Amino acid sequence: MPLPDELLEEVFFRLPPDEPEHLARASLVSKVWLALLSDPRFRDFHGAPPVLGFLCSWRPNSVHEVEDNIPHFFPTTKFPGRIPDDDWGYFRYAAWDCRHGRVLLGDMDYEPVALVVWDPMTGCRRELDPPDQLGTSYGAAVLCAVAGCDHRACHAGPFKVVFIAVDRMEDERLVRACVSLPGAGDWSKPCSGLHLEPIPLWDEMAPVFVEDAVYIKLMYKEDDLNNSLGFAHVHKVTLHLWSRQGDSDGIGSWTQRTVIDLNNHLPIQNPNKRFRLIGSVEGNDIIFVTMGLDIYEISLKTLRWKKLQKREKLCGLISYMSFYNP
Incomplete structure (x- = not known):
């Protein structure tokens, strides 16, 4: 029966x-x-959808940089991800962002900048015309465009891309943003510019989406990250955690919540190695760090470590989260 x-x-x-x-x-x-x-x-x-794999980008002069120009997807399960095997053209795509089952790829070296939204579940991809010239350096985030969606299985639905650009001026930098219109392929008008001090640099980590807001990270010295803004930051062998709270007027601010000495939690006894924060899992207390030539996953709740793989001049890691739908 x-x-x-x-x-x-x-x-x-x-x-x-x-x-x-x-x-x-x-x-x-x-x-x-x-x-x-x-x-x-x-x-x-x-x-919440599980992590099925992650995408990497490498530093200049890495051996991976000249192998090919297709996305590099590394599964953490037996889900391989569907990468179209047709011609990707002359673009050298790198993973800029991944959210709600979609991956945003970009080639900043091509003018105008090349953008592609790729669905690893189905293998479908869609090329986007970039917005009109906004600046000289760029960043972007991809989001689901359906209001009220729970984002558990919407990878094939409408999406929108937030495009951020930094324009050089004489004694300052102007940051502006616009949003793609779902289905039309057009872009909204740029928002009012944000004036910053000279020479801000893009951080190598992907944007973070928290409570209907996209957070990007700029830095002013590539080798000095002590005052960086974020929910987590690793300095030497110390982990700093922040939380964002609103006051009575509804104005939010970041407050340092916890400082954790990782010496007592290291998976190997080699405290001379330098840690580097390279990514996180949105909606979960999980971060990714490098130490030496290895990539580790750390749970901020339990401080348990999990070794993922070795790296080769890795500068960023973006997790791919989605339910597999037969």
């Missing part, structure tokens, strides 16, 4: 979402199983 659908659901709910090969095999058994596995309740049961 076949199991009732309600019992099959209870079994399927307990298939690990970060092992999509089990979901793929089960979905091939029958149309009934496929329908049950595609039910939104599976995603509701597990909550």
Whole structure:
């Protein structure tokens, strides 16, 4: 006798979402199983989408820089990511951002700057015409464009891209931003410019999206990050954590919450190695750091470490989070 659908659901709910090969095999058994596995309740049961892999960008002079011009996706599960094998042209795409199941790729060396939104789940990609010249250095973020979406399985839906540019002026820098209009391929008018001191540099980490706001990070000295703004920062072997709070007037500010000495939590006894923060997982207390030639994942709740892989002149790591939908 076949199991009732309600019992099959209870079994399927307990298939690990970060092992999509089990979901793929089960979905091939029958149309009934496929329908049950595609039910939104599976995603509701597990909550936040799992990390299925990450994308890397390398420093100049890295051996990876001249291998090819396609995105570099490194799975943490058996989900490989679908990378189109057709011609990517002369662009040398790097991962700029990843959110809500989509990856934003860009080539800053090409004029005008080249932008592509890529869906690793389906392999689909869409090229975007950049906005009119706003500045001489750029950054961007990709977001779901559906109001009220829970972002658990919207990777194939409408999206928008936030484009930020820094323009050089005589004694200051002007930062401006615009947003792509979903479906039309056009861009909004640039917002009012933000005037900054001279010579701000883009940070190598991807933007962070918190409570309907996109945060980017600029720095003024490439080798001095002690006063950087963010929710987490590593200096030598010390971890600094910030939290953002609003006052009675609704004005938010960042306050240093915790300072943790990592010497007692190192996975290896080599305190002379320098740590470097290279990424985080939005919506989770997980950060990624490099130490020596290795990449580590750190849970800020438990301070447990997990070694991911070795690196080669790595400058940034962006996690790819999505539910696998058969």
